[in-house]
Amino acid sequence: MKPLFVLLVSCAWTLIGAQNYYQALMDYLENRLLAIEDRMQLWHEQAHQYRTEMLDFKKLTSEAMTGIKNDHSMMFKDLKGASARVDLVETEMDYVETQNSPRACANNAEKVLEQEAWGLQERDEVEEEDWEELQSRVSDCVEIISGIRSVKILKRIGSPKGMWTRDPKSSKLYVFNGTSGDTVYEFKSVRDFSTSLGVAGSRMIHLPSKWTGPGSAVYNGYLYYINQETDADVQVVKFDLMSGSVTDTAMFPMERHASLYTLNPETVADLAVDDEGLWLLFTPTDSEPNISLAKMDTSTLDIEQIWDTQCPRGNAEAAFVVCGTVYVVYNTRMASRSRVQCVFDVNDMMLTEEAPLLYFPRRYGAHASLKYNPEENQLYGWDDGYQIIYRLTIKTKLLA
Structure with a gap:
């Protein structure tokens, strides 16, 4: 009986040690997973922030480009008008010079x-x-x-x-x-x-x-x-x-x-x-x-x-x-x-x-x-x- 009892006690201690080891391993893996989840959450928040900033920048750029296009269109119209006025002035100058040229x-x-x-x-x-x-x-x-x-x-x-x-x-x-x-x-x-x-x-x-x-x-x-x-x-x-x-x-x-x-x-x-x-x-x-x-x-x-x-x-x-x-x-x-x-x-x-x-x-x-x-x-x-x-x-x- 005594050898059997010793064997049972030895197996019990072995099972308890293995349980503690696996519990520690699971705790470690759980902590690592939590850390990875925290990092992924941080990355997600930063990515969302960057995306929001990019959208804001895109909107700002689009508004600026629209303004530049409008200004360019207005300037082009002004230049066309100025060119037409210059041509008209040159035509009038040619006529005036033909009629009464300065000496x-x-x-x-x-x-x-x-x-x-x-x-x-x-x-x-x-x-x-x-x-x-x-x-x-x-x-x-x-x-x-x-x-x-x-x-x-x-x-x-x-x-x-x-x-x-x-x-x-x-x-x-x-x-x-x-x-x-x-x-x-x-x-x-x-x-x-x-x-x-x-x-x-x-x-x-x-x-x-x-x-x-x-x-x-x-x-x-x-x-x-x-x-x-x-x-x-x-x-x-x-x-x-x-x-x-x-x-x-x-x-x-x-x-x-x-x-x-x-x-x-x-x-x-x-x-x-x-x-x-x-x-x-x-x-x-x-x-x-x-x-x-x-x-x-x-x-x-x-x-x-x-x-x-x-x-x-x-x-x-x-x-x-x-x-x-x-x-x-x-x-x-x-x-x-x-x-x-x-x-x-x-x-x-x-x-x-x-x-x-x-x-x-x-x-x-x-x-x-x-x-x-x-x-x-x-x-x-x-x-x-x-x-x-x-x-x-x-x-x-x-x-x-």
Whole structure:
């Protein structure tokens, strides 16, 4: 009996120890589960808080975006209204300027000769018959521009800068693409050019030397262009368009690397044609502030007379000559409206109060060139690659 009793007691203690062990294990697991539940509850509360904050932020952002969209819509409407008002104001300005243009500064002629200068004081002392003889010798034309009658944008071809012009003595049209090259494109007429695809259908004329800058001119079957090779003197070249040969050249009275217009530094010099023949716009040195004018003989390229126009080169983009009167067109580096702001009459026959201040209708940028055709009273303009025709209104000078 005694061994059996000992065995029973031993089993009882073993069962009690196992029960205590499992109870402790269960208590531990229960505590861990409670801790995990507490942590999960905390995470849940934090997630709910974050979600609430995100919803609030989303609502706030949505309201802000709605407000910005409304403000943007209102600003867009205001800008459209402002743009319409600006267009209306520009239209009214064009009309007012056409009807009653403010006066430009008409500079008196100062003929600069190699021997002496012909000044204002000396001019007052010149006898009337001497002045009349000089006037007839320089120019017999008595017309000036009074306004721009109409504008026609023909097409867009080639580079932002270039030149196109028509021979006053024929219907042929010539295109100079870019600021230099040895190729000229000839079209039979303005109509052929307007209906062509690019330069297709034109006659390509290859010159024996490069033309420099958009300052060429075509007159009576001859091409006159500026040539300046690297580290070489500047010269005027006369090229026979019919025979395809150079007939004459003349050295140019200016220093190398000088530019005529500050807004178009590629223009070394500018050849212009009007009723009186061939003119040359240039600057003797790059430090010279004003534009100089020379009358040239179309046959020999001899310089007959030279004037200091007193028209500044600063902010000048182009110029042209009509009846012996130079019209210099100005702009700003941030392209705005081109305007004729300086007028110079070689005959000193223009009164200051009749000198026109012409505004060109606002287009694309700035003119790279403006070429006058005396047979049509039109300007051929090149503006940011667009070819534009300006039809001019002409009137007689008051002193005529």
